[in-house]
Amino acid sequence: MHSTRPVPPPEPTLSYELHGNLYLNVTWHCTLRCAFCPKFNGEWEVQGYDLRLRREPSVTELIEAIGDPAPYHEIVFCGLGEPTLRLDVLLEVAAAMKKAGKRVRVNTDGLANLVHGRDVTPELARVVDAVSISLNAQDEATYVRHTRPKRAGAFAALQDFAARARDAGMEVTLSAIDGLDGVDINACERIARDLGVKFRRRVLDAVG
Ligand code: SF4
Incomplete structure (x- = not known):
């Protein structure tokens, strides 16, 4: 006979290792x-x-999930959600990692200023070394078609965020997914070049 005892859900993944990060x-x-x-x-x-995730983790839980950060090249804020929506938590955990001498990166949609209604790049720049921003497309229509933003003006806002992040002293990389319908990857790269920031072609479903 099979046991009818329910299988407990797996522990949520608060931190995960990839590429030495x-x-x-x-x-x-x-x-x-x-x-x-x-x-x-x-x-x-x-x-x-x-x-x-079954609930959003606290600063303490995240720092416990990191454990000893020494083996990692970078600590990267990145999941299937937008880390800057939890700006206070992000800043506190990032500050702890900077104190431990680690390089910190945030993978973001670049919409933090639009969402928070102020320029948060100076706050980020105090504890974050690099931001990797999903540009996703070369024009607003293609961007909106693929990303379906909840707020108007997102495509312009992310480029403004990228410029401000650059000016605040963070290393900025724009990225777009190669092969996504209607996305002109070379035009995306030109936007990054015009902003004076780096560019990375991404592959669908690959985290990095
Ligand atoms: S792919 Fe889009 S919807 Fe999915 S986690 Fe990233 S920003 Fe959010």
């Missing part, structure tokens, strides 16, 4: 509703890690 999963909330996002297809697993 430690990634932090701080929220599932997003300002965008990307059509290509795995979570909108019911898929929360990214490169073997189940990123579904």
